[in-house]
Amino acid sequence: MLDSLGLKSAEALFDSIPENLLLRRQLNTPAALSEIELLARFEQMGARNTGARRTSFLGGGAYSHYIPTIVDHILSRSEFFTAYTPYQPEISQGTLQTIFEFQTLVCQLTGMEVANASMYDGSTALAEAVLMAERVTKRTKVVAASSIHPQYLEVVKTYVQHAGIALDVIDHDQETGQTGSSIASAIDDHTAAVVVQSPNFFGCIEDLSSLANAAHAKGALLVVAITEALSLGLLKSPGECGADIVVAEGQSFGVPLSFGGPYVGLFATQEKYARQIPGRLVGEAYDKKGRRGFVLTLATREQHIRREKATSNICTNEGLIALAATVYLETMGRKGIQEVAHQCVQKAAYAARKISALPGFSLPFTGARFNEFVVRAPINAVGLLAKLGTEKGIDGGLALSRFLPDHQNDFLVCVTEINTREQIDALVAGLSSLSKTQ
Amino acid sequence: MSSGITKVTTHISPNEQLIFERSQPGRIGYRLPPLDVDEQPLEELVPKEFQRSDDLEGVPEVSEVDVIRHFVRMSTWNYSIDLGMYPLGSCTMKYNSRLNERVARIPGSPISIRSRKNMTHRARSK
Numbered sequence: 127m128l129d130s131l132g133l134k135s136a137e138a139l140f141d142s143i144p145e146n147l148l149l150r151r152q153l154n155t156p157a158a159l160s161e162i163e164l165l166a167r168f169e170q171m172g173a174r175n176t177g178a179r180r181t182s183f184l185g186g187g188a189y190s191h192y193i194p195t196i197v198d199h200i201l202s203r204s205e206f207f208t209a210y211t212p213y214q215p216e217i218s219q220g221t222l223q224t225i226f227e228f229q230t231l232v233c234q235l236t237g238m239e240v241a242n243a244s245m246y247d248g249s250t251a252l253a254e255a256v257l258m259a260e261r262v263t264k265r266t267k268v269v270a271a272s273s274i275h276p277q278y279l280e281v282v283k284t285y286v287q288h289a290g291i292a293l294d295v296i297d298h299d300q301e302t303g304q305t306g307s308s309i310a311s312a313i314d315d316h317t318a319a320v321v322v323q324s325p326n327f328f329g330c331i332e333d334l335s336s337l338a339n340a341a342h343a344k345g346a347l348l349v350v351a352i353t354e355a356l357s358l359g360l361l362k363s364p365g366e367c368g369a370d371i372v373v374a375e376g377q378s379f380g381v382p383l384s385f386g387g388p389y390v391g392l393f394a395t396q397e398k399y400a401r402q403i404p405g406r407l408v409g410e411a412y413d414k415k416g417r418r419g420f421v422l423t424l425a426t427r428e429q430h431i432r433r434e435k436a437t438s439n440i441c442t443n444e445g446l447i448a449l450a451a452t453v454y455l456e457t458m459g460r461k462g463i464q465e466v467a468h469q470c471v472q473k474a475a476y477a478a479r480k481i482s483a484l485p486g487f488s489l490p491f492t493g494a495r496f497n498e499f500v501v502r503a504p505i506n507a508v509g510l511l512a513k514l515g516t517e518k519g520i521d522g523g524l525a526l527s528r529f530l531p532d533h534q535n536d537f538l539v540c541v542t543e544i545n546t547r548e549q550i551d552a553l554v555a556g557l558s559s560l561s562k563t564q
Numbered sequence: 565m566s567s568g569i570t571k572v573t574t575h576i577s578p579n580e581q582l583i584f585e586r587s588q589p590g591r592i593g594y595r596l597p598p599l600d601v602d603e604q605p606l607e608e609l610v611p612k613e614f615q616r617s618d619d620l621e622g623v624p625e626v627s628e629v630d631v632i633r634h635f636v637r638m639s640t641w642n643y644s645i646d647l648g649m650y651p652l653g654s655c656t657m658k659y660n661s662r663l664n665e666r667v668a669r670i671p672g673s674p675i676s677i678r679s680r681k682n683m684t685h686r687a688r689s690k
Contacts, residue, residue, distance in 0.1 A: 200636075206644070472603055494610050
């Protein structure tokens with residue numbers, strides 16, 4: 127290389143930097159470690175994370191599910207994980223076909239007509255859906271349910287605060303834990319979208335068909351967010367209920383919890399809105415000899431068209447994580463997705479029956495549930511859960527007071543197919559004994 | 565790369581169908597332990613009007629080896645940094661030590677989040 131550049135040494139490449147700005151010594155960093163030393167160091171540090179080995183009933187947006195062994199095996203194919211973004215379809219048919227299959231699966235599960243190649247995560251997908259509703263309807267008011275995950279609402283607020291969109295958050299029904307029919311009175315001719323989550327933050331299933339009717343009556347779109355995507359294995363799809371845009375967190379589909387990320391956002395809508403969909407899309411195409419291939423299509427990102435005309439300046443998709451979701455869904459397949467959903471419902475119902483039978487404990491919300499439910503304890507939930515963790519080695523749930531200060535004794539319990547009956551019984555016994563001793 | 569070497573046979577580079585075209589009713593690629601709690605009638609837990617009625621029609625039904633072959637075949641249709649140099653990808657297309665992958669998989673590893681983030685960045689575009 128130096129010969130073709132006509133240079134004598136690699137150092138000559140830096141001749142344009144003034145001599146007094148050059149660092150003529152070694153960087154003051156620790157010496158590099160060998161593989162043996164580095165592995166030992168991280169194994170030691172990993173062993174100190176004792177919380178990672180607890181029995182967990184944590185949900186609230188991130189879910190512990192069984193991941194078939196082949197998911198990680200296929201992700202480790204370096205042809206997938208070291209491939210660049212598929213700009214050149216001639217050398218990217220593997221990635222493009224997997225994304226096409228991912229989009230098809232997302233459409234099948236959500237009951238929608240078109241899905242994109244994925245978003246960062248569920249919360250940013252929801253914020254993008256709100257912006258898309260504004261583009262579609264050319265209206266600037268958004269009505270959102272207070273039963274949406276508080277962190278999702280925060281992300282939406284961040285996106286809309288300087289976009290000229292007014293966000294109106296409507297209280298949920300205190301008895302059912304669902305969005306009540308009172309939301310209809312907040313929808314008017316300026317409403318771009320009604321935004322709900324189902325199952326919602328409290329684990330309750332929303333009546334999406336009624337909400338769709340209420341939104342459509344005023345010409346607004348219904349945007350549905352889903353944090354527990356495996357609920358789609360059992361619950362009526364938002365598409366069938368009349369939703370216009372459906373977004374979901376895809377972590378439940380074969381993605382480990384990994385301390386909060388990276389996850390993958392699902393985004394689907396109806397075909398008539400396809401040109402307003404954010405992110406990128408892979409389509410099926412044929413060459414002049416009629417041979418099938420897959421290509422990026424409708425690429426209205428800011429590098430291709432004027433920035434203000436772009437549907438989104440997120441041009442990225444979570445390629446590898448979307449691949450994990452695709453492998454998961456194809457491995458579990460039609461029967462597996464249904465069976466996981468069925469076990470989640472039954473195990474959560476078993477746990478709810480046992481916990482609500484404990485003296486002093488109750489379930490404050492009556493709405494139908496999938497695999498999460500709110501428990502009201504006789505004592506402060508933060509203290510109770512902390513003791514359950516340290517004394518019994520169980521993460522018993524998420525204290526709601528972290529987000530909702532007036533819910534001091536409430537916590538959210540999540541049960542999935544990986545929680546055994548023995549673990550559930552240990553949770554119930556732990557709650558029982560620790561609530562007595564205080 | 566091309567130093568005048570000629571292989572005795574051409575590389576197998578199979579065209580791969582969509583997984584939906586391989587689906588066979590009743591075929592499965594997973595196994596879960598049987599439900600270990602007392603079952604309650606589903607209608608008592610989730611009202612019928614909230615349940616799916618399409619029986620997940622169209623979602624593929626394939627075996628584990630079907631899935632493995634499907635993805636391994638598709639992987640051979642990708643060019644990647646492990647196959648050769650890529651003069652694109654100003655931000656992230658670099659070779660990463662395989663040790664990072666191993667460390668990311670240590671249970672409870674504090675680096676797991678950071679390393680896995682690198683993995684998704686590689687599929688990003690800017």
